[in-house]
Amino acid sequence: MSRFTLLKKAREIGVVTERYPYKPTEVPEGFRGKPEIDPEKCIGCCACIAACPPNALTSLDENGYRIIRIFYGRCIFCGRCADVCPEGAIRMTEEFELTADDHEELIQEVRLKLVRCSVCGRYYDTERHYRMILKEFEEAGLKVDPEVLKRCPEHRMGMNAEVIGLRRVRK
């Protein structure tokens, strides 16, 4: 065995070290980076909050707003929230450089307006979700009084098609 086998081999292969902090790096296909909520698409249904294993996503109803909060410090980047989101508002980005000085920097918040129940007047659902339900009724060809549909789950009990004033619109 020659004395220079190792040197020859090293010369053959060349430099393998990546130049990362100076040059950007690429991520593999299907890489799950930071999940991001698109605030324009989110309807505040909280499906992601039910799915999140470490409860990095939390919701809070406060002052007429529903606060959907994601804390990246606890997120395990599993992508369950992106899977269950009915509107496709959560997307797994390719960002992974999440270095932060303070845990406050790792928070993303979406605050959505709430609607009041037409009977008891308490906040119960987001305005976007309510409008989406109305739209679904319209698309199904059902005519319904918007004020009657605007009821909290308690006052919705005992409602039937007759109470809502539901009747099929003939096309």
Next chain:
Amino acid sequence: MIKKSIWIYHLNTGGCNGCDIEIIDVLTPFHDVERLGVRLVGSPRHADVILLTGPITRQSMEKAINAIMAAPDPKFIVAIGSCACGGGIWYDSYATVGGIEAFYKILRERGVKPPKVIYVPGCPPRPEAILHALAYFKGLASKKIKKRIFVEK
């Protein structure tokens, strides 16, 4: 933050070893963190920066406090992984303290001034994410994340 070469000490506080493997990845010739002057040392007494992984279990808490107090000032902590940053999936378990925030609260109660902490979330974080944090110490990289609040009009 630190002008001279950073010497790091690797402190596992009950993690699953995922983050530890990524730290070792950073030291391999492919990522080669030594070109930034970073060196792994075997004792916290030699360290400038402590790389803390794991959710800080109750069993390991006392040892972690001893190791952190043994490091000379000025010292910094890099919390690596979701467990260290916010408790991960064990954030409400009885067996863990639940992340660095809760740990610092205990330190303050005992009258110990906790060192400054840099967060590196990820489960586990990519080796490049750890490199980014160490490059941030040297002033070679800038922060890319900030708090964002959207309010519906």
